[in-house]
Amino acid sequence: MLSLAPERLADTMEERATPRPAALFASPTDRAICRDMIKTGSHSFYSASLLLPEALREGAYALYGFCRLSDDAVDVDGGQSQAIARLRSRLDGIYGGRPEPEAPDRCLADVVRTYGIPQAVFDALLEGFEWDVAGRRYETLAEVEAYGERVAGSVGAMMAALMGVRTPAMVERACDLGVAMQLTNIARDVGEDARQGRLYLPRMWFDEMGIDPDSWLANPCFTPEIGVLTERLLARAEILYRKADQAIARLPATVRPAIYAARLLYAEIGKVIKSHGHDSITRRASTTAARKAWLVGAAMQKAARPAPKGVLAIEQGVERPLVAAIARTQPAVLHTRRSQTVQDDLNWVIDLFSDLERRDRTGRRG
CATH class of the missing domain: 1.10.600.10 (Farnesyl Diphosphate Synthase)
Known part of the structure; x- marks a missing residue:
């Protein structure tokens, strides 16, 4: 911890x-x-x-x-x-x-x-498990993100409900954060997944590089072309992280540092992969304890900034199933209490995301 x-x-x-x-x-x-x-x-x-x-x-x-x-x-x-x-x-x-x-x-x-956590959140998670069990193939980036929506966007939606955040725009960004984290996980585990016979990079990207994905899976090795594909996935994750930033800045002050920290810690994995020449086949990206501590400090600084003015833009809104599920469900009875400190929230949410990600990786290899 x-x-x-x-x-x-x-x-x-x-x-x-x-x-x-x-x-x-x-x-x-x-x-x-x-x-x-x-x-x-x-x-x-x-x-x-x-x-x-x-x-x-x-x-x-x-x-x-x-x-x-x-x-x-x-x-x-x-x-x-x-x-x-x-x-x-x-x-x-x-x-x-x-x-x-x-x-x-x-x-x-x-x-x-x-x-007020709707069943649709758990249904989405189990559907992601089903896709893994079925050995589903992902041809396009959109299909990869659909998978990420289920196994990680659902976690973002769940966290939104726990924090009492239910407006469509905010839940959208929570789901985006979950998907960004999942794309980062995929980029980190390209080699590990391939050795298990799984491929989460879009197969269309392999075709564009003139690589047969099934032949590569039979003998996964790092090449500059594979590095380019990993870089492309991380670039998409960065776009989603930046979208999520718009909502994190509007969270209550007591939870804002925690979510910023989770976001920065996951994005850091992508930076480590980049420093390895986007090679996640022969080595696994990890972050040092000292760097994690620095990132937590950065999260606290970002969280101290005033919330931006203006209304957060809605993209798909309730047309996005997980967003609709959270926005249309309310908790039972509300009870007002004193909050714990910002530091307490920060420790818990960082560890929660870390533990959920670890369980997700275990489930995907099943």
Whole structure:
């Protein structure tokens, strides 16, 4: 975990609305089970989660618990399609008020109602898993981004709901941030994915370079041409990062540093890949602890700037399914509480995005 010593600065604390459920499915024992899943599955995420206020902390545990079970089910050799069908059935029960007698299911049933997280967000994520299981081919950049919308844009939409951000323009940019991060992940893992028989760079780009993608997959190696394709993907990610910046600057002050940090940390991976000559076949990009600390400081500085004036432009708006799902869903009952500090929010969201990305990479290799 990237550790920052939290300072209790009263003037950084704001009144924020936190949803609370009218009735609970989960028992204290259920919540303890989900908490223990994090303690054994991700020490850094668990440590960071302790900084959360209780209500949001329990929500994070529930999301982790269900996503962990989902990844484990899909990762089992053979029967992945049946596993996904089973997960869909469990989600139907969760959203229908009939969670199965499993701790993650009951806890998630409380969280999705409390924070108004629509089932479409989870459906999109599972559809991305289905595409991986089916060995889907991605011919164009638009198709790659459609995949990113499911496995990472859905996470952006989920985060928007957790932060109480539901306007179409803001949710659009949250999804854009998720897709940008996924494109960065793909650029970083070109070699690793290829050795698993997976190709997420657009096949049309290979054709334009005179490279047969299937022949290259049989013997993946770095060439200047492959470097150009990786560079093109990172250029597209940068465009999406800059779009997301327009919304991050308009977030509440207490969450703005966290999302800026997540954005800068992921974009930094692309810069490291560039410094390697866009070779992510023979080496894997990583960022040093010192550089991460510097980027967090940069995020705090960016977050301190005044929010821009004017209205954030809408592109697709509710025509984008994940945007429509969040914008048209509301949480249960709102309860006003005092916010935690900016530093607390920052630690948690950085670790959350890191852990979700790590689970996503595991699921994609299944």
